[in-house]
Amino acid sequence: MAKGEEKALRPKRAIERRGLAITGACVLLVAVLVLTLIFMVASRGLATFTTDGTPFASFMTGTTWNPHQNDANGIPLVGALPMIAGSFSVTLLSCLIALPFALGSAIFVVEVNPTFGTRVFQPLTELLVGIPSVVFGLVGLRIIVPWTRSWAGGTGYGILSGSIVLAFMILPTVTSLSIDAIRAVPQSYRDGSYGLGCTRWQTIAHVVLPSASSGILTAVILGMTRAFGEALAVQMVVGNAAQIPTSLTTPAATLTSVITTSMGNEAMGTVYNDVLWSLALVLLIMSLVFILIIHIIGRKGAPRG
């Protein structure tokens, strides 16, 4: 009897094993692709320091970007600090611009008018996610750059124009994740606050937002990840001048903008090309750092939430 049952189960087990094998193989393939990506970009990016012999410090802290020429000591002028500073400036500034709007609308959607939120606002922000980055760049080129030029003079290209364009692009990410974070605050917290006679705003400011803070922080970091890595929209409006930004309205450059404009022009294996890969490596490492930060926040915020 037991033996017969065993036999009857065998095809079932085979089905299960096949299912596990197929789906497991998919995950494995994705994992191998990601690890290959990290390995290949890293090994190309390190060539600047291993093959070309550029000191790491002169790459990270040098302020002159002209890889076709060498300085007095014969070391190529590959100072990446202008681009690193540019990338961080646009990232931080765009978050500063987007945050009040994202947070305000997230609060509105959860606490003030949920029906409007799910019927109108969320479909609209989903549409905003879908607008291609080059189209944002084009709108920036047509509207934001001339607007900046009209009051700041100069060309209008620069950190500020790039940040405004980026703020629009990260707005849906930050908003929808903030909505999730605020929605996850237990209703009993609000009821408790209202029971004490607090107004809605007092409840939001003193109960809801503090409880949702780790989720909101995650939303901001994910927005920063997106802003840091965005390439074409920024490249179109930032001005592409590889110099340390001294003002928000003068042309600057970011890691992504230099990579997109130069990668196609420099032959593989040259110093210039190698150092572009080093910039890509910095970009890669920064996005890994952002993920790490999100994990740390998640672990810290989890027991409270």
Added chain:
Amino acid sequence: MASSSASARARRQDHIATGVLTAIVAVICVALVAIVVYIVGSGAGKLFDVSFLTGKPQQFKAGGGIGPELFNSFYLLVLTLLLSLPLSLGAAIYLAEYAHEGPVTTAAKTIIETLSSLPSIVVGLFGMLFFVLQLGWGFSIMSGALALTMFNLPILTRVIQQALEAVPRDQRDAGLALGLTRWETTIHILIPSAMPAIVTGVILSAGRVFGEAAALIYTAGQSAPMLDFTNFDLSSASCPWNVWRPAETLAVHIWKINSEGVVPDLAAVSSGTAAVLMVCILAFNIIARIVGRRLERRLTAE
């Protein structure tokens, strides 16, 4: 007395806060609608111009069209979906149904999360390194489709995983209690009931793939040879179905003509292309909603 003035102040603050929040939402909605209207409006003249939609792109002369780009965008999208859909379906089923809590699952989740937060330009650069140079495929549709697949995989996996996890536990338990394996339960019960959410998610992700440019400029290339739809020689550069030819898409076209800036009618061509792109994205959004709702209705009516 003092407490009543404090509560009056609290009430006033509450009113002000509500007003400010409403204003913020209003500003966002107006700005968003304005952007869409501006993009479609400034290219509206080209939107129904058949010679623009089917014509040959020009590099130095005015009057270029976007025929090959339009075809390339859709062709790349279809290939990308063909590649990424089975793969992400498998990965999502594994994560939602098979994965146990443990180091392997955590590692898999972290890796997919990593892929989703990698900048698309980095994915494009990897595509250039691996597909274009290492495998020697050159700037080609194949290289581009694979780069887009890497861009699309984490998005799709997440959407499908969430759709599967949203199916009520009872359905899963009922399937298993009937003696079905996990695999059979997934294929015959979970996927059909998660179908509306999956289809909506796939169409929305298609919109993002359609507009992606950074992952493509160094994989599918920035040139669009004129296509001859009567040519079925799969090794010819003018055969539309040849996956080894370079293929510039609509989004890449906008970027390229703007960064080169040599086309005399740059403004008109890029506005027109952006409007076409925007209309397609809007269509994807609307179709996703309609199809999702219709599937949902059919599913619940049964």
